[in-house]
Amino acid sequence: MTKLRVNGTDHSVPIDPDRSLLYVLREELRLTGTKYGCGEGECGACKVLVDGVAVRACQTPVGEAVGRSIVTIEGLAQGEHLHPVQQAFVEAGAFQCGFCTSGMIIAAVSLLARSSQPSVEEIRAAMDGNLCRCGGYLRIIDAVQRASRLSSGAGGAVP
Ligand code: FES
Ligand code: FES
Structure with missing residues (x-):
């Protein structure tokens, strides 16, 4: 297990180096707002912010996201207030x-x-x-x- 910081909260997740960040977000953390489109880096449906920069989560090994700040679509609104x-x-x-x-x-x-x-x-x-x-x-x-x-x-x- 290792810690992944997502939407301001640390989560303990099993790290399999073969897993994509998209898989961990959707399947381990159930943050399904980030979508699986092509799975091949072509469509952009899976984009999340890593240290403020949009990246394709389907093409990002989860190990590369450890120690960095990940923000998904679920993390943008502030309470009732949309981003x-x-x-x-x-x-x-x-x-x-x-x-x-x-x-x-x-x-x-x-x-x-x-x-x-x-x-x-x-x-x-x-x-x-x-x-x-x-x-x-x-x-x-x-x-x-x-x-x-x-x-x-x-x-x-x-x-
Ligand atoms: S799912 Fe299409 S670019 Fe990631
Ligand atoms: S794919 Fe339907 S709104 Fe963009």
Whole structure:
């Protein structure tokens, strides 16, 4: 067993070096908001933040995440208050089936942490590794722009 810090809490999990971070999050910790899409690094549905940077959990051996801060979609809201990016996705209607949404939101949080007012081109580039089978890309871009404005209006960067 080893400790994994997820959403601000230390969890004891069995470490099998062959396991992906995605497997441990979903199967050991039951954090099923992070989705298994392709399992091959192509779709972005499995993205989580590791030390604030979006990574594909299906391609990340869990051993690489030990000692680092992992944030999943379940860790973004503060109690009843949605994270600004979550709020923006709701306001923009930026999901249909929702399967890609947690990965999209995690990618957007990572982008806005390094670029608080990204251009459309920057948004497209940052979200390039996230696929939406429902084709909701225009609304997703709108949502990221809204999140940027929400955060600016609140007088601070996206947490
Ligand atoms: S499930 Fe990880 S990139 Fe598709
Ligand atoms: S909303 Fe269905 S895959 Fe994106």
